[in-house]
Amino acid sequence: MFLKIVKNDFIRNKIVTMTVFVFITMAVILAASAINNIANLIQGMSDLQESAVPSDITVMHAGEYDQAEIDQFTDQYSDHIAMQETMFLQNIDGSNIHFGQNQTMAGTIQDISFVVQNKEFDFILDLDNEKLDVKEGKVAVPIYFMEQHDLKIGDTITVKSGGYEKEFAISDYARDFEMNSSLTSSKRFVINQNDYDEMLELQGGELEYLIEFKLNENGDSAAVQTAYIEAGLPANGPIIGGKIFTMFNAMSDMAVAIVIIFISILLIVIASLCIRLTFLATIDEDIREIGVMKAMGISKKDIKKVYLNKYRVISVAAGIIGYLLSFAAVNLLNGNMRLYISSDLSGGLKYVLSLIAPLLVYFMIVMYCQRILKSIDKISAVEALRSDIMERGKNRKYSFPLLKNKFLSTNIYMGMRDVWKRFKLYRLLFVIFIVCTFIVILPLNIYNTMNSPEFSTYMGIGKHDMRIDLRRTDSITEDFIKLQEELKNDSDIEKFAAYITSSYQVKNAEGSWDYINIEIGDYSVFPLKYLEGRAPEGEGEISLSFANAAIDGLNKKVGDEVTVRAGDEEQTLSVTGIYQDITNGGKTAKAHTSLGVNEEAVLWYIVSMDMAQGVDIREKMDYYQNAYDSAQVNDIKEYTGQTLGNIIEQMSLIVIGGIVIAVIIAVLITAQFLRMLLSKDMSQIAIMRSMGLTSKNIQHQYMAGTMMVLILGIIVGVLASNYLGEFLVSMAMSSMGAAKIELINVAWQTWLLCPLVLIVVVGFTISVCCKVTAEDDLSVVLRS
Incomplete structure (x- = not known):
């Protein structure tokens, strides 16, 4: 019997049911995609680390050094150090690397080094995470430069430095655990030993050394670094712990996952509000049926089960579909990961972890439904059969009389008056419009902040037009x-x-x-x-x-x-x-x-x-x-853009996704809200029409009320994005070294363009929904 009631309810409320279904599905898709992305990141980082065997301590040094002293130090601390290897780097200025039609790599903020593959650890890999073996006359180019200059395998680069000149054919992308990220200021090109010896002999580049240590499983990194410094061993460059490289590699993908999880949480909130909206409409329509069921002796538990089963079915169906679609959606998010971390993300971990999303959403929705349904307990059979049951407890005092309106048109005044008198009803819509605005504006502000010259202040440099770095x-x-x-x-x-x-x-x-x-x-x-x-x-x-x-x-x-x-x-x-x-x-x-x-x-x-x-x-x-x-000359915007690299590109995708999601939410929720509101006001609309008001007059009333709620929601949403958004972003960035981010707010985008899009979309939805109601038969409505 209950299944039959649920089926009939689905048929009767197709639009409402589909709206709730879409939101729950979207929430599951985003949450599962983000968890999937994190699972892929964990698996990919593990695979990359296993193949690359990165160093635990890297000392950068330029100038003279004695390998025998380093070997002696390694033997002395063999209880901490498993292996030691010194990589020789020949630094070449970007202006000396030519490619394409008379193009060079001048202007890059990266230090470019030509190296030979290591023998013991800290291997540079190809896109299959296999150790690179570069043939003579070939070069493996870092992914960063392949992307930045649109280089392809088979293209050539020519190195011209001092008396050295040689053309290399690009044989591979170089995936470098230690220097993959744009946040690291160096990149390594891998060449053959013979080519390297020739470059060294002709003094093609300036020598620098990476003195690297691989620790034992229980090796103490801090103790080794302290001992190295106190021993006075060569280190006129920074000493870097391996954890920093791991953080830099994971940063851009983790940032995207965190933002997506945040948006999916907002979608779950919206789905919950949507369900509340639906219950208000459904219980209002079914109040007499509830009274009849109670009078027949059906228990409160069984009555609630009728309504709860519907959302259980929706949650299960949306969860399954969202879970399956998340594996297609995640491919839009992990392109950067496939390129920089691992091309093969086929591990089973993501299938298990992604199940967390639909299960969590299901339990949240069911618990929320149970909480709302407690209102049925308060309705007695006698009260439920009275026509004014849903109006009980409301203040009947008439405020804002029409006679006092001196400035606004009657329809606009009546619409705004309705919002004031029934704000408890409209507040759901108000909250949803705030969330829609927040989803659009916050990612946009983050993107604008990262693209702004003022972002330099978070990179430890004052705002200026141009900088020259001398190598x-x-x-x-x-x-x-x-x-x-x-x-x-x-x-x-x-x-x-x-x-x-x-x-x-x-x-x-x-x-x-x-x-x-x-x-x-x-x-x-x-x-x-x-x-x-x-x-x-x-x-x-x-x-x-x-x-x-x-x-x-x-x-x-x-x-x-x-x-x-x-x-x-x-x-x-x-x-x-x-x-x-x-x-x-x-x-x-x-x-x-x-x-x-x-x-x-x-x-x-x-x-x-x-x-x-x-x-x-x-x-x-x-x-x-x-x-x-030998100088590197950049304007400050170009400098920050190169440093943040693909983090900005990832954020641009989130901005577009946020706009699309917000528009879908605005359309579906507005349509559902108006459907509920018009259902409640059916008799009132019929009376207004019988008094001579045209369908346009009625339409303008609802348009005025809903638009007022929208505009208030946009204002609060923009302010929340600016202030609450800054707090959330600052919390996320504090681990990177920026504890107080001030988001850049581009006024014409946040106060004009985005609000205008929402106003047009919501206005069109209102006009369509109200037009349908205006065609109802008056005599049928008045008889009911």
């Missing part, structure tokens, strides 16, 4: 001095500031020594926004990045002291400020020039500048790129 060459110091002199005499340059970053030793919270990258320069020219305190302005002052100041870093606050060592000289510096920085693992620092440059461990020279008004930035960039061959 390590024999003439780097002379070039740095010459560049500053030229900028002083260049009338096109409004202002500039020079910065030098060196590696220093710093005493950590445990009292042992770590390495830290410290930049010195004048921070008043391009000021940063500080979370706390200010920039270092005087002798003995330093500011720390958020990640460096955190408990798992140096554990310092503004006013604390930091001990820094360069060579044999120690200095105690006072912390004046804490800033945000997502680069270099989030652990950087800035000090007053009185600290001095650690000449033995200079990492890079940077000059930031602003152009005078009317100057063509692109033309000026080309000039300085040609004048300084």
